Amino acid sequence: MKTFQLANESSSLLSLSPKFILPEDERPQLSEVTSLDSIPIIDLSDHSYDGNNHSSSLVVQKISQACEEYGFFQIVNHGIPEQVCNKMMTAITDIFNLPPEQTGQLYTTDHTKNTKLYNYYLNVEGGEKVKMWSECFSHYWYPIEDIIHLLPQEIGTQYGEAFSEYAREIGSLVRRLLGLLSIGLGIEEDFLLKIFGDQPRLRAQANFYPPCPDPELTLGLPVHTDFNALTIVLQSQVSGLQVIKDGKWIAVPVIPNAFVINLGDQIQVLSNGRFKSVHHRAVTNKLSPRVSMAMFYGPNVDTTIGPIQDLIDEEHPPRYRNYRFSEFLEEFFKQEGTRRMVKEVFELPC
Ligand code: OGA
Ligand code: NI
Secondary structure, three states, X not given: OOEEEEOOEEEEOOOOOHHHOOOHHHOOOHHHOEOOOOOOEEEOOOOOEOOOXXXXXXXXXXXXXXXXXXXXXXXXXXXXXXXXXXXXXXXXXXXXXXXXXXXXXXXXXXXXXXXXEEOOEEOOOOOOOEEOOOEEEEEEOXXXXXXHOOOOHHHHHHHHHHHHHHHHHHHHHHHHHHHHHHHHHOOOOOHHHHXXXXXXXXXXXXXXXXXXXXXXXXXXXXXXXXXXXXXXXXXXXXXXXXXXXXXXXXXOOOOOOOEEEEEOHHHHHHOOOOOOOOOEEEOOOOOOOEEEEEEEEEOOXXXXXXXXXXXXXXXXXXXXXXXXXXXXXXXXXXOOOOOOOOHHHHEOOO
């Protein structure tokens, strides 16, 4: 029988094992996903201005609008060399192709571990956990030495080199994007960056979705919002990411040399709800394996997060209470296995 190594077990590619089958009301209903709408595509090299001042740069306007309406956008002409991204993708693919004997020790459900391989799951009422059709490899961006030595030597060295270069590039891209987001919010360009401080919480998550025998019955990643501030996703040339817009699922197309950017819960709170952290999911397909790399940028656990003072006035009363990011994380892990409602816990009554 044709099998695939998934969730540290052998899984058939011909028929879907019951442990991956979602209850009917959680299934993706792929025929209802619309291709009539898509998330905005923004050219970062577009320096045209429609006025004389910085805040009306077209790029800022487009990004702000995307953040208000979609919480998601793709960027092209971002300046990160294609070869840096390709090397990252190859290094990730090689890790997911390792035989289980070489990765088994990385499997853990302990979320406090730095480097881990795991599967997302959903708790189902009165039943067993349902596993998602994917494998995730995650770790902090730094120090990369802590990760390399857990992998077989050659693969580890290759991954370490690719990741260090990739993280450096993504780090500058994030700083640039946070600047554009700040200008869009009408605050100082370095405002958001300063809030996250010089010790931001930086995690990477590589996702692997093998071909799936029945994409209608399962998901690659459950419906979620990202709990951090900003996520930069690089996807292989296979689509799978979908985003909620006005109650409908829309597919995110694959564009060569583009990054998918999405806002996390912390930006929604800081912007007092103006910029959105939106529900998304990954679906599977029958034919091609899919790989993606999500780079998460978030506040340090000790940072106090709440709506930015300058964005609050009589017309815009604060919608969230202040909290320490560690409090938010605690609530996030408490809701493991559910369709999480984390930022809602910090909402103020209107
Ligand atoms: C994530 C995520 C999307 C993808 O890792 O949080 O949403 O396309 N990934 O794999
Ligand atoms: Ni996500």
